[in-house]
Amino acid sequence: MVDILNALVVLANFVLVPALAYGSQLALGALGITLIYGILRFSNFAHGDTMAFGTMIVILATWWMQKAGVSIAPLPTALLALPIGIAVTAIVVLLTDRAVYRFYRKVKAAPIIFVMASLGVMFIMNGLVRFIIGPKEQTFADGARFIITARDFKHMTGLHEGMAIKLSQGITLITAVIVVAALFWFLNRTRTGKSMRAFSDNEDLALLSGINPERVVLIIWIIVAALATIAGTLYGLDKSYKPFTYFQLLLPMFAAAIVGGLGNPLGAIAGGFVISFSEVSVTYAFKRVVTYLVPDSWAPDGLVQLLSTDYKFAVSFSILILVLLFRPTGIFKGQSL
Amino acid sequence: MNLRNISLFLVIFALLILVGFVQSWSVAFQLLSFCLISAVMALGVNIQWGYAGLFSVGTMGFVALGGLATVITSMPPVKEAWAAGGVRVLVALLFAGAVIVGATQIYKRMKPGRNRALVLTLELIAGFFIYRALFDPAVSAIEAVNPAGTGYLGGLGLPVLVSWLVGGLLAAGVAWVIGKVSLGLRSDYLAIATLGIAEIIIAVLKNEDWLARGVKNVNGIPRPWPVPYEISLQKSTAFIDFAQRFGLNPVDASSYTVKVLYSVLFAIVLMIVLWMSQKALTSPWGRMMRAIRDNEEAAEAMGKDVTHRHLQVFVIGSAVLGIAGAMMTSLDGLMTPGTYNPLRFTFLIWVMVIVGGSGNNWGSVLGGFLIWFLWIEVEPIGRWLLDVLTSPMPNDYWLRIHLLNSAAHMRLLTMGLILLLVLRFWPKGLIPEK
Structure with a gap:
């Protein structure tokens, strides 16, 4: 029997909700990459490992709080630990800027040199994370698991299929909205934010009008550290924390930033959702959705899965290549905040 | 080659010999084999980056394709x-x-x-x-x-030495397709694109079980022509006599012989690749490549087809990486797609090239030797260092235990530090380009 409602529920449960959460995480990560590109004008390869580092600090702080009996149940303790993570990551990132990038700014090095320096920073961050917390998977999510469980949903609606919304997914969406709103308010409404946009638009003109470049750089690193820690923590809460996965997030995040137009924050958000929705829908087995939509006798035998989940890199990569070939500046025009 | 450069190489060999005395000769020979392979890989990256300024971080993918080549050529069908x-x-x-x-x-x-x-x-x-x-x-x-x-x-059942060539050809073919699509992108876009391609190649190797068994791995890849198996050496009386003449027991002697033979093979390949790279670099072609690297617009204005040349140099560099990858897999004797990791197979090779001196072939070889040596030896040195540093703490103190258990991760830290220091203070590397 054709049953559109149930098909929609299955689709929402396995594609829409996870892709929305994953997309928000990617968008926050891509925002960090795009802001660095807009202000400092290089592709920061260390961003994935910065996320891993920030999340690690949050995890350590969470464990400490859990031991001390601090809890904001049903919300995960990690949210409470987030400010600590952001602060520590900001300090570390600022120290790296001092020790590494500032010199290259002063000598006006080519962007490629910055990228290489960021490779060095990537190695060190990666090493630090493995050194401190180890390369293994860590769990730090506590509090309630679900906002709505599949069974409750079935009860409420009387439908055959259930839809579960994990608490981590809800938190991801709400946090992402708040963070993005705050970021845009800062960039568009405050004096400092406006000076940063001016700097990104035209560096020389901004310098002439008395904007202090080091202050702009300082603030952008703090923002990036915050974005990276939040994105990393949300991803860790939603899926799991493993340093190497964070390194691998580099590709989808870059793809998101480039698809949206490097340097364009709005683009990074759009790009994050483009990547996540394509990744999830290309690797999802649509068998059950199709079964609800077509008459019984047409029901598919196979999984109706375009690509196996392991090829999810191929998805971000293909989108990246297509965009670069046909619209090199990204969906939105890149290059400035 | 001046005195300074020769002495740099001598230092590396002295370090290898030191490892032989302090740790064991088995470790030293193993190190030497991998140093030679790393040097070939570094030459490949140097061709792409040093000659032409292509920022391709897909190294891992081509190395893995070389590994695949040993399976599809040398395993029995x-x-x-x-x-x-x-x-x-x-x-x-x-x-x-x-x-x-x-x-x-x-x-x-x-x-x-x-x-x-x-x-x-x-x-x-x-x-x-x-x-x-x-x-x-x-x-x-x-x-x-x-x-x-x-x-x-399965494979074609051909000799392993053939598979090294096949590795080069396979990597070159794939590089041609990739280059067609992604060369001409701006430098950091190319980096992201190639990073993605390398991941996709590994994903294919992991998932396409029909091709090379995926994560189930292929073991027992035959050895290249002159290298015997330890067991058969230990059974031969002539070999046992030979070992006894040097006062070695047959087990050690057979293991050394195998490793030395591998090293000789790799050294021959390295010398051929190095000789060809040197010839190419000093030829008009090499000068043209460097001219394109230093000023693309000027070279284009002089009538050079920049995109075509980039494709050419990308394919050649990838072929060298494929050969090195095939050598590595035949040294291991097994193909394990799960072990390819961009830190080890892409960025480490880049560190080798940058530390050695981008654009200089001898520099890349030196960087390959030095960085591989450090990559392996930093772990025992780091463990020893941490042991000394934490010795005032009680033996069962958590921090001491944690630090000693994490010593293996010292290598990433060290590599990052070396890369940053070299970039900052010796941006031209140990042996600068002339």
Whole structure:
């Protein structure tokens, strides 16, 4: 029997909700990459490992709080630990800027040199994370698991299929909205934010009008550290924390930033959702959705899965290549905040 | 080669000999083999980056393709699997290729507009589903043949030395396709694109069990021609006599012999590649490449076809990486797609080139030796260092235990530190480009 409602529920449960959460995480990560590109004008390869580092600090702080009996149940303790993570990551990132990038700014090095320096920073961050917390998977999510469980949903609606919304997914969406709103308010409404946009638009003109470049750089690193820690923590809460996965997030995040137009924050958000929705829908087995939509006798035998989940890199990569070939500046025009 | 550079190389060899005395000769020979392989890899990256300024971080993918080449050339063919679906898989792959060629033709021949988009989409979608219909049953048929033992097509049963060449050709072929698509992108876009390609190649190797057993690994890849097996050496009386003359027991002696023979083979390959690289770099072609690297617009204005030259140098560099990858897999004797990791197989090689001196072949060789040596030796040195540093703490103190257990991760830290220091204070590397 054709049953559109149930098909929609299955689709929402396995594609829409996870892709929305994953997309928000990617968008926050891509925002960090795009802001660095807009202000400092290089592709920061260390961003994935910065996320891993920030999340690690949050995890350590969470464990400490859990031991001390601090809890904001049903919300995960990690949210409470987030400010600590952001602060520590900001300090570390600022120290790296001092020790590494500032010199290259002063000598006006080519962007490629910055990228290489960021490779060095990537190695060190990666090493630090493995050194401190180890390369293994860590769990730090506590509090309630679900906002709505599949069974409750079935009860409420009387439908055959259930839809579960994990608490981590809800938190991801709400946090992402708040963070993005705050970021845009800062960039568009405050004096400092406006000076940063001016700097990104035209560096020389901004310098002439008395904007202090080091202050702009300082603030952008703090923002990036915050974005990276939040994105990393949300991803860790939603899926799991493993340093190497964070390194691998580099590709989808870059793809998101480039698809949206490097340097364009709005683009990074759009790009994050483009990547996540394509990744999830290309690797999802649509068998059950199709079964609800077509008459019984047409029901598919196979999984109706375009690509196996392991090829999810191929998805971000293909989108990246297509965009670069046909619209090199990204969906939105890149290059400035 | 001046005195300074020669002494740099001598220092490395002295370090290797020191390892022989302090740790063991087995470790030292193993190190030497990998140093030689690393040097070849570094030469490959140097061709791409040092000669032409291509920021390609897809190194891992080409190294892995070299590994795949040893499997598909040297393993014995699995006849039942071929009978079950070998031809069908090939037909499916050819069909997929035809679909893509067709798509590019449609894109080129038809006028831009809604019609072209529609035809293109239809062609791709139809092509994809027909391809899957051809491909999937063939693959399940192949993988059903003795899945615990084989479950793949096997190779051609050719000598391993041939597979090194095949590794180079395979990597070159794939690099040509990749280069066609992604060269001409701006430098950091190219980096992201190649990073992605390397991940995709590894994903293919991990998942396409019919090709090289995926994560089930292929073991028992035969050894290259002159290298014997330890067991057969230990059985030969002539060898036992030979060992006794040097006062070695046959087990150690056989292991040394095998490792030395591997090193000799690798050294020959390294010398050939190095000689060819040197010739290429000093030839008019090499000068042209460097001119393109230093000023693309000027070179283009002089009538040089920059994109074409970039493609050429990308393919050549990737071929060298493929050869090195094949050498490495035949040294290991097994193909393990799960162990390819971009930190180890892409960025480490880059560190070698930058530390050694981008654009200088001898520098890359030196960087390959030095960085591989450190990559391996930092762990024991770091453990020792941490042991000394934490010795005032009680033996069961958590921090001491944690630090000693984490010593293995010192290598990443050290590599990052070396890269940053070299970039900052010796941006031209240990042996600068002339």
